[in-house]
């Protein structure tokens with residue numbers, strides 16, 4: 001089940017839309033939330049992160065309605081953590097789209113550890129994660145990767161720290177930085193939080 005909401009107050013520019021997903025029924029994660037961004041340009045529609053599972057992305061794509069007609073989908077993963085990339089498999093079949101990520105993001109998502117983690121989630125929470133299929137990025141880079149559209153430029157670049165495969169996005173026309181987990185509360189990340197993240201494989 002998807003618990004995605006459109007957070008309209010976060011962006012005064014309708015080309016950039018923020019969606020927030022939560023998982024209220026996971027006993028291991030109190031009030032766990034994660035954000036995704038949709039960037040609607042003149043040439044393509046870019047989904048920045050795919051949240052917890054394919055149903056989250058289906059909800060966001062449904063919101064697009066006729067706006068999607070004539071413009072291909074692109075996807076990027078800020079990093080391989082489960083709450084940012086487990087919705088990737090929505091973009092298969094009729095919705096097939098390139099998925100852009102750091103080279104190490106693809107490595108992480110093909111490791112045995114990720115498969116074990118998904119199997120564990122599917123066993124503990126079958127209602128939420130039975131539809132998830134690990135789908136690593138199909139286009140990878142290190143350094144910078146720039147997308148040009150008719151009205152916006154999206155510059156993806158290495159932003160390690162939270163994890164080695166982390167990237168961020170800069171949109172110069174709007175002076176807008178999408179930092180994802182490169183900036184998160186508490187700032188700075190304290191030792192206790194760091195240990196909790198490592199315990200649940202978030203790092």
Ligand SMILES: [Zn+2]
Nearest residue numbers: 081162181202
């Ligand atoms: Zn993360």
